[in-house]
Amino acid sequence: MSEVRYTKEHEWVRVEGSEATIGITKYAAEQLGDVVFVELPENGRKVGAGGEAAVVESVKAASEVYAPVSGEVTASNAALSDDPAKVNADPEGDGWFFKVKLSDAGEVAKLMTREQYDEFVKGL
Amino acid sequence: MADTTETLLKTPLHALHVELGAKMVPFAGYDMPVQYPAGILKEHLHAREKAGLFDVSHMGQAFLKGADPAKALERVTPADVVGLKPGMQRYGLLLNDEGTIKDDFMFSKLEGEADMYIVVNAGTKDGDYAYIAQRLDGAAKVTTRFDRALLALQGPMAGAVLERLSPGIDKLTFMKVVRADIAGAPAIVSRSGYTGEDGFEISLEGKDGERVARALLAESEVLPIGLGARDSLRLEAGLCLYGHDIDESVNPAEANLMWSVAKRRRTDRDFPGAGKFLDAAPAKKRVGILPLGKAPAREHTPIADKSGRVIGEITSGGFGPSLNGPVAMGYVESAFAADGTEIDLIVRGKPMPARVAPMPFVAHRYRRAS
Numbered sequence: 001m002s003e004v005r006y007t008k009e010h011e012w013v014r015v016e017g018s019e020a021t022i023g024i025t026k027y028a029a030e031q032l033g034d035v036v037f038v039e040l041p042e043n044g045r046k047v048g049a050g051g052e053a054a055v056v057e058s059v060k061a062a063s064e065v066y067a068p069v070s071g072e073v074t075a076s077n078a079a080l081s082d083d084p085a086k087v088n089a090d091p092e093g094d095g096w097f098f099k100v101k102l103s104d105a106g107e108v109a110k111l112m113t114r115e116q117y118d119e120f121v122k123g124l
Numbered sequence: 125m126a127d128t129t130e131t132l133l134k135t136p137l138h139a140l141h142v143e144l145g146a147k148m149v150p151f152a153g154y155d156m157p158v159q160y161p162a163g164i165l166k167e168h169l170h171a172r173e174k175a176g177l178f179d180v181s182h183m184g185q186a187f188l189k190g191a192d193p194a195k196a197l198e199r200v201t202p203a204d205v206v207g208l209k210p211g212m213q214r215y216g217l218l219l220n221d222e223g224t225i226k227d228d229f230m231f232s233k234l235e236g237e238a239d240m241y242i243v244v245n246a247g248t249k250d251g252d253y254a255y256i257a258q259r260l261d262g263a264a265k266v267t268t269r270f271d272r273a274l275l276a277l278q279g280p281m282a283g284a285v286l287e288r289l290s291p292g293i294d295k296l297t298f299m300k301v302v303r304a305d306i307a308g309a310p311a312i313v314s315r316s317g318y319t320g321e322d323g324f325e326i327s328l329e330g331k332d333g334e335r336v337a338r339a340l341l342a343e344s345e346v347l348p349i350g351l352g353a354r355d356s357l358r359l360e361a362g363l364c365l366y367g368h369d370i371d372e373s374v375n376p377a378e379a380n381l382m383w384s385v386a387k388r389r390r391t392d393r394d395f396p397g398a399g400k401f402l403d404a405a406p407a408k409k410r411v412g413i414l415p416l417g418k419a420p421a422r423e424h425t426p427i428a429d430k431s432g433r434v435i436g437e438i439t440s441g442g443f444g445p446s447l448n449g450p451v452a453m454g455y456v457e458s459a460f461a462a463d464g465t466e467i468d469l470i471v472r473g474k475p476m477p478a479r480v481a482p483m484p485f486v487a488h489r490y491r492r493a494s
Binding site: 036037055 | 163165449
């Protein structure tokens with residue numbers, strides 16, 4: 001069973017056991033426009049919840065991607081280097097950014113559920 | 125936040141932008157389209173392949189009236205205004221007494237008309253015309269026409285498109301300007317623009333702006349293009365954006381715009397700040413910069429030499445859709461300004477290798493008179 005949670009900074013995190021996959025939401029991808037470059041964290045890097053972990057750049061601007069949860073990076077989506085447009089095409093699927101091994105599974109429950117996130121976006 | 129949008133000005137095409145689904149942003153005091161549903165990448169590539177329509181009505185249009193408006197205008201610019209032939213347009217710099225750049229602008233002489241037609245940048249227009257009026261001291265009078273619309277039709281198919289709406293207009297060559305009717309509306313049309321592509325700028329009565337824009341958009345080759353793609357197009361074309369690549373901290377020599385300082389004017393030294401930059405070699409220069417990797421380097425990115433010493437700063441930088449890679453311009457100490465010089469761009473604290481490169485990055489395709 002996987003569980004997906006969301007942040008106010010428009011990241012999503014899919015948790016499967018002790019591993020979490022992280023990306024940006026469809027709303028974030030639409031707001032950014034055409035993504036032209038993604039900088040991903042290297043394996044082994046420790047990221048803290050709310051800390052800078054990756055960078056996503058559109059034609060207009062660069063934006064930080066924050067780690068929704070703490071952990072150690074175990075993988076990043078190398079396909080985005082050659083085809084950053086995947087972030088626009090499938091932000092909550094093929095356009096994932098990186099995976100971490102959770103260091104504090106309790107952090108996940110503090111994040112928004114889909115319903116809560118949709119409600120949050122409606123208010124923006 | 126909410127009340128800032130209420131005070132924004134609207135161009136005569138504002139309702140059309142909203143109807144077309146544009147994402148609107150504040151720019152130079154106006155509520156302007158940054159992109160339409162197609163998105164910046166598609167809009168940019170479309171303007172290079174076919175034709176794009178830009179609303180540049182926020183720019184500062186004016187007429188200069190007087191006994192000899194050309195001579196009067198030379199009080200504030202080092203361009204050759206007097207020598208401009210009727211029916212032609214030219215680029216000029218507006219200088220202050222320090223010899224640094226208050227703005228860049230276009231000026232035109234219409235065939236058979238005494239008045240000159242001027243277009244300055246949107247964000248600087250009030251200050252520019254106040255400065256011009258003060259310096260001209262009655263020798264010529266500025267009549268601003270911020271109520272007029274200004275459209276730019278840019279791209280390799282612009283000539284064929286506009287010919288359908290105004291038979292004969294495609295005969296104009298680069299930097300020529302005429303009065304003509306476009307779809308029945310009286311216009312001032314110049315063969316110029318700010319994308320590096322062939323194209324036109326079309327000045328209209330405000331009331332005609334939307335109708336002519338709709339007529340152009342009805343042509344199958346034409347898509348509306350927002351400010352986002354306008355910026356990436358002009359950057360690939362190596363063209364300066366005022367307030368970023370040029371401002372009152374740089375002079376024409378540093379900005380690599382000495383081509384716009386006429387020979388006669390260099391000899392006569394009869395413009396503001398002439399003594400400030402004609403004799404001294406510039407300490408820094410504006411150059412084109414190509415990052416060697418994929419990461420874009422944005423405005424204010426520090427530029428370092430290979431030993432890590434900071435030698436300048438990026439003033440415009442981003443992703444060039446036609447180059448399919450990052451592209452930038454900025455200022456470096458003059459010793460590092462030669463094409464091919466290897467430099468580092470300090471992006472998020474890390475040096476990214478880059479090279480000083482000739483501009484334009486994408487060849488200009490103006491319709492020059494042969």
